[in-house]
Amino acid sequence: MAQKVTIATVARQAGVSRQTVSNVIHSPEIVREETRERVREAIAALGYRASQAARQMRTGRSQLIAVRIEPTRDGINGSVLDRFLHGLTEAAGVAGYRVMLYTATDAANEIATYDDLLGAYDLDAFVLTGTDHGDVRTAWLAERKVPFVTFGRSWDAPERYPWVDVDGAAGTAAATSHLVTQGHRRIAFIGWPAGSGVGDDRRAGWASTVSAIGADATELDRETPDGITQGEEVARRLLDLPTPPTALVCASDSLALGALQAVRERAAQVAVTGFDDTPVAQAIGLTSVSQPLAEAAASCVDLLAEVLDGGGSAHSGGSTHADASAHFGGPPGPPPGTPAQVLLAPALVVRRSG
Amino acid sequence: MAQKVTIATVARQAGVSRQTVSNVIHSPEIVREETRERVREAIAALGYRASQAARQMRTGRSQLIAVRIEPTRDGINGSVLDRFLHGLTEAAGVAGYRVMLYTATDAANEIATYDDLLGAYDLDAFVLTGTDHGDVRTAWLAERKVPFVTFGRSWDAPERYPWVDVDGAAGTAAATSHLVTQGHRRIAFIGWPAGSGVGDDRRAGWASTVSAIGADATELDRETPDGITQGEEVARRLLDLPTPPTALVCASDSLALGALQAVRERAAQVAVTGFDDTPVAQAIGLTSVSQPLAEAAASCVDLLAEVLDGGGSAHSGGSTHADASAHFGGPPGPPPGTPAQVLLAPALVVRRSG
DNA sequence: TTGTAGGCGTTATCAA
DNA sequence: TTGATAACGCCTACAA
Numbered sequence: 056m057a058q059k060v061t062i063a064t065v066a067r068q069a070g071v072s073r074q075t076v077s078n079v080i081h082s083p084e085i086v087r088e089e090t091r092e093r094v095r096e097a098i099a100a101l102g103y104r105a106s107q108a109a110r111q112m113r114t115g116r117s118q119l120i121a122v123r124i125e126p127t128r129d130g131i132n133g134s135v136l137d138r139f140l141h142g143l144t145e146a147a148g149v150a151g152y153r154v155m156l157y158t159a160t161d162a163a164n165e166i167a168t169y170d171d172l173l174g175a176y177d178l179d180a181f182v183l184t185g186t187d188h189g190d191v192r193t194a195w196l197a198e199r200k201v202p203f204v205t206f207g208r209s210w211d212a213p214e215r216y217p218w219v220d221v222d223g224a225a226g227t228a229a230a231t232s233h234l235v236t237q238g239h240r241r242i243a244f245i246g247w248p249a250g251s252g253v254g255d256d257r258r259a260g261w262a263s264t265v266s267a268i269g270a271d272a273t274e275l276d277r278e279t280p281d282g283i284t285q286g287e288e289v290a291r292r293l294l295d296l297p298t299p300p301t302a303l304v305c306a307s308d309s310l311a312l313g314a315l316q317a318v319r320e321r322a323a324q325v326a327v328t329g330f331d332d333t334p335v336a337q338a339i340g341l342t343s344v345s346q347p348l349a350e351a352a353a354s355c356v357d358l359l360a361e362v363l364d365g366g367g368s369a370h371s372g373g374s375t376h377a378d379a380s381a382h383f384g385g386p387p388g389p390p391p392g393t394p395a396q397v398l399l400a401p402a403l404v405v406r407r408s409g
Numbered sequence: 410m411a412q413k414v415t416i417a418t419v420a421r422q423a424g425v426s427r428q429t430v431s432n433v434i435h436s437p438e439i440v441r442e443e444t445r446e447r448v449r450e451a452i453a454a455l456g457y458r459a460s461q462a463a464r465q466m467r468t469g470r471s472q473l474i475a476v477r478i479e480p481t482r483d484g485i486n487g488s489v490l491d492r493f494l495h496g497l498t499e500a501a502g503v504a505g506y507r508v509m510l511y512t513a514t515d516a517a518n519e520i521a522t523y524d525d526l527l528g529a530y531d532l533d534a535f536v537l538t539g540t541d542h543g544d545v546r547t548a549w550l551a552e553r554k555v556p557f558v559t560f561g562r563s564w565d566a567p568e569r570y571p572w573v574d575v576d577g578a579a580g581t582a583a584a585t586s587h588l589v590t591q592g593h594r595r596i597a598f599i600g601w602p603a604g605s606g607v608g609d610d611r612r613a614g615w616a617s618t619v620s621a622i623g624a625d626a627t628e629l630d631r632e633t634p635d636g637i638t639q640g641e642e643v644a645r646r647l648l649d650l651p652t653p654p655t656a657l658v659c660a661s662d663s664l665a666l667g668a669l670q671a672v673r674e675r676a677a678q679v680a681v682t683g684f685d686d687t688p689v690a691q692a693i694g695l696t697s698v699s700q701p702l703a704e705a706a707a708s709c710v711d712l713l714a715e716v717l718d719g720g721g722s723a724h725s726g727g728s729t730h731a732d733a734s735a736h737f738g739g740p741p742g743p744p745p746g747t748p749a750q751v752l753l754a755p756a757l758v759v760r761r762s763g
Numbered sequence: 764t765t766g767t768a769g770g771c772g773t774t775a776t777c778a779a
Numbered sequence: 780t781t782g783a784t785a786a787c788g789c790c791t792a793c794a795a
């Protein structure tokens with residue numbers, strides 16, 4: 056069992072002091088080239104790795120970010136988090152951070168966990184998913200000046216913090232437009248009860264698109280909790296209308312799957328679209344709105360790195376329209392201290408169902 | 410911004426030395442009751458949390474375990490890892506550990522990551538998923554005496570390390586038996602090419618059950634890479650046989666889903682079963698074999714805790730038959746040093762498809 | 764039962 | 780340009 060390689064081991068091997076080794080790592084330019092090379096060779100030869108714990112004691116930074124893993128509620132939408140987590144871990148790694156997982160049963164429990172994680176592990180930041188109106192978690196973190204980013208925009212106007220989100224309205228609008236192109240005119244929407252940020256957003260995309268073609272839609276706007284059976288039930292009622300819709304835009308793949316079952320049951324020629332492009336959608340050929348999760352995760356890390364490392368490293372994004380709030384005609388770039396916010400465009404994946 | 414609360418802060422507040430505070434935390438019984446209470450009050454009042462970094466420097470233990478998050482290959486099976494991760498995080502938390510995520514593109518890359526994680530973060534242990542014959546990762550870790558557990562048994566006999574697995578053969582056997590009970594006699598198997606531990610195991614459960622009822626099955630045993638279209642293709646060929654099977658047992662939900670599509674296409678009355686009980690199976694009413702993932706994760710933590718903390722805390726399992734290798738009629742329990750191995754029984758979830 | 768001393772590996776400060 | 784020193788917060792000996 057080889058002894059642990061510390062900075063002292065490297066220093067001895069290279070015939071320099073520990074401080075010089077540290078300098079080679081952190082400010083190579085102030086070390087004479089010859090010395091630098093000698094130290095680098097020693098580091099490589101010994102396979103030296105700085106101890107994060109010791110470093111943390113000096114710097115107060117753990118290079119750790121925490122994210123909650125949820126208990127796969129519905130089951131269908133679980134894979135969204137899964138893909139996001141993968142992207143987050145990858146992007147964080149590139150930026151020199153590691154991802155730590157935690158679970159929580161409710162908001163109070165989650166806040167207690169923050170306290171724990173912060174106190175014991177000195178976490179550098181949190182990534183929150185699925186925030187909603189009046190989220191107590193963001194308030195708690197903001198109050199304590201703990202860096203965080205949310206995947207999901209801030210639905211309460213006054214709360215100002217960095218977030219990354221996917222433009223849900225654009226997604227349902229794309230789905231609806233696609234259906235219009237296919238010749239559909241009576242297009243219904245099956246979504247969640249009004250009041251949730253995400254749900255209202257997705258509904259809005261459908262509503263604006265149908266009203267743009269001058270269709271009367273109030274009768275075709277339905278609300279239900281999420282779920283397969285719920286989607287099926289609501290779809291049945293829509294198909295029972297005197298003049299039933301010819302297409303159904305759904306706020307989730309779960310609802311869409313249920314709706315599709317209702318449609319098949321009646322052997323009706325009705326198009327259906329979902330949201331999230333989950334594996335289920337791929338499996339059954341459901342047209343669905345796909346979120347750029349890897350990109351969203353990378354953006355989260357970018358924003359965090361900006362807060363933590365102060366500026367630097369903009370990630371080369373695709374068709375993202377970043378949106379920094381109110382900045383005047385002055386120096387280029389958003390004014391410092393302004394939380395950056397990123398809204399990504401989703402993509403419609405067309406399959407047999409629509 | 411409140412100053413950081415250290416053990417010294419608590420000591421001052423309680424009017425004792427730092428050591429006494431440490432004793433209250435680690436060996437409360439040696440501290441006088443009155444003093445102990447005073448210290449505890451101070452800890453609570455100040456919200457003191459021992460710094461993991463400082464503790465780690467002294468003890469060499471990080472209380473961190475690492476697990477790899479995969480890029481959701483197929484999509485359908487991604488949710489298995491998801492649920493496992495959740496269970497792992499929860500169980501680890503109870504045992505005083507935290508879960509750190511990492512990604513890797515291939516085995517070499519993964520081993521480099523081990524080196525990194527071990528060197529920098531001083532990880533206490535790794536949880537590996539999806540091991541197979543001649544896994545280089547387990548060899549690397551074992552060689553360096555790094556504690557680890559695999560979710561998935563050791564398929565190479567000589568490798569002896571703690572693992573947790575689900576009895577795949579028992580799963581397909583249960584599915585096959587169920588079909589027999591339903592009156593089926595010609596039961597085919599759609600599985601992966603021979604050579605993979607998991608695949609062979611699942612095939613074995615089907616094979617033993619059909620041979621038990623004296624059915625000739627060689628013609629009905631099919632091999633294909635995993636995937637929906639692959640399952641569909643193979644199922645079509647089976648249905649084209651002169652005497653087609655009346656039931657299809659599949660090694661995964663992906664294959665089963667494809668098979669189901671082939672069956673419906675022909676409007677055939679053929680039962681289909683899958684494996685993993687993924688959300689897709691729930692969604693489309695596919696009979697499938699469900700793995701006890703939360704329990705498997707808890708067992709992983711148990712085994713790890715045993716290695717790390719030396720014995721203690723057996724988790725109250727359900728119908729698990731633990732299996733400690735060769736131990737003689739001597740003291741109760743497995744001989745120390747023997748890697749414990751846990752094989753869990755899966756459950757068949759019967760739905761419309763079978 | 765309680766207190767004191769030292770060191771884990773790193774980096775910031777300052778002196779050489 | 781390089782080196783010595785101190786300090787981060789904790790825990791384990793040992794001394795009182």
